[in-house]
Amino acid sequence: MSAPFAAVLIAGGRSTRMKQDKALLQWHGQELWQVQLHKLQSLGAERVLLSCRREQALLVSDGVEIIHDPAGVDDGPLGAITRCLERVQMPLLVLAVDMPWMTAAFLREQLSEHENPDQGWFFCGSHGAEALAGMYVPAMLTHMCQALREKNLKLQHVIEACVHAGAALTQKMSDEEVAFFHNVNTPADLNGLSALP
Structure with missing residues (x-):
C-alpha cells in the first residue's frame, strides 16, 4: 500500500468459549499473540498497535503501541477498533489474535491490491463479512461511533x-482463502491446529 497505514492486533477478548486466554495459547513454541503481532510487524505499517486488556500484561517490543480497553467498559471489538482508529487517523489493518492461519503474505497481497486510503475492505464468507481481518479507514468512524452510541455492537452491521455509504467494500473469499479466516474459539478447535501455512 503506497499510502501510510497502521496495523492493530485485537487480543483483548474474554475467551469465554476457550476457557483460557486465547492470546496466550501456545502455537509452535510461541504465544499466539506474539505470532500474530510478528505478522503485522512484517507488513511495513507506519504504526503497529496491540489492543488488549490491562490485566493481560502482554510485554511488547519497542515501537508497538498498547491500547488498553477502558476499565468497566464492555464494548467488544467494535469499541477496541474504534479507539485505535481514532488514535491513528489513517487506514488501519485489523487482525484478530485467534486467526492463526492468516498469513502475512495474504495480507501483503491485499495491501497491494487495495490502494484507496479512503475506503475500507473486507472479505465475505458464508457468515457475512469477516470483520476481524480487514482494513478500517477514518471515513468509517462516523458509522462506528454511531453504532457504539446505539449499543449496536455487531461489526458486520457497521x-x-x-x-452502503461507499466508505468500504467487500469481496467474496475464494475456497482457497476460507482457511485464512478460520478462528480458534473452543478447546475442540485446538485439536485442528496444524502447521503454519
Whole structure:
C-alpha cells in the first residue's frame, strides 16, 4: 500500500468459549499473540498497535503501541477498533489474535491490491463479512461511533452501513482463502491446529 497505514492486533477478548486466554495459547513454541503481532510487524505499517486488556500484561517490543480497553467498559471489538482508529487517523489493518492461519503474505497481497486510503475492505464468507481481518479507514468512524452510541455492537452491521455509504467494500473469499479466516474459539478447535501455512 503506497499510502501510510497502521496495523492493530485485537487480543483483548474474554475467551469465554476457550476457557483460557486465547492470546496466550501456545502455537509452535510461541504465544499466539506474539505470532500474530510478528505478522503485522512484517507488513511495513507506519504504526503497529496491540489492543488488549490491562490485566493481560502482554510485554511488547519497542515501537508497538498498547491500547488498553477502558476499565468497566464492555464494548467488544467494535469499541477496541474504534479507539485505535481514532488514535491513528489513517487506514488501519485489523487482525484478530485467534486467526492463526492468516498469513502475512495474504495480507501483503491485499495491501497491494487495495490502494484507496479512503475506503475500507473486507472479505465475505458464508457468515457475512469477516470483520476481524480487514482494513478500517477514518471515513468509517462516523458509522462506528454511531453504532457504539446505539449499543449496536455487531461489526458486520457497521460494515454493511459503510459499504452502503461507499466508505468500504467487500469481496467474496475464494475456497482457497476460507482457511485464512478460520478462528480458534473452543478447546475442540485446538485439536485442528496444524502447521503454519
